[in-house]
Amino acid sequence: MPPSDYIELRARCEAQLELTVCNGCSACYLRCADGVQATRAEWRALQDYIAAAPPAKRAEIDAVMAQDKTVDLGDEVTVSLCRYFDMDTRTCAVYPARPLVCRLLGHVEWLPCPIENVPRPLPTPLALELMRAYAREERKTFAEWEETCS
Numbered sequence: 001m002p003p004s005d006y007i008e009l010r011a012r013c014e015a016q017l018e019l020t021v022c023n024g025c026s027a028c029y030l031r032c033a034d035g036v037q038a039t040r041a042e043w044r045a046l047q048d049y050i051a052a053a054p055p056a057k058r059a060e061i062d063a064v065m066a067q068d069k070t071v072d073l074g075d076e077v078t079v080s081l082c083r084y085f086d087m088d089t090r091t092c093a094v095y096p097a098r099p100l101v102c103r104l105l106g107h108v109e110w111l112p113c114p115i116e117n118v119p120r121p122l123p124t125p126l127a128l129e130l131m132r133a134y135a136r137e138e139r140k141t142f143a144e145w146e147e148t149c150s
Ligand code: SF4
Pocket: 021, 022, 023, 025, 026, 027, 028, 105, 106, 107, 112, 113, 114, 115, 116, 117, 118
């Protein structure tokens, strides 16, 4: 599938996501784990978003990135969350520019909303078609893109 078809497919899927139900909700915040992958275009879009942000927002993102991302789950089990996850507000500091996988959390059959607040997940055949196209894209973690692009 040519990239333009992937972009068209992604746009079609995103138009069907009922993302407003997620506004102000952080009940699935533990899924914002370290190691989320992004395509090159998503990484660039994220960096462009940060570069274009007003100084106060950029300072906020810098402060978020400096936070300790460790969450203690008890029984000596800890997880490390995403660099852009704000541990104080439990929100994503780059929400408008987050990658596709972050948008799909709670909105696809295999990653359901843990509080059952999403009325209609993306139809599974369409979601799988999107994931197959997405899987063909080059993807890296944020840390890997940073290393690649530095
Ligand atoms: S997927 Fe569910 S738990 Fe996660 S933000 Fe949306 S409504 Fe909240």
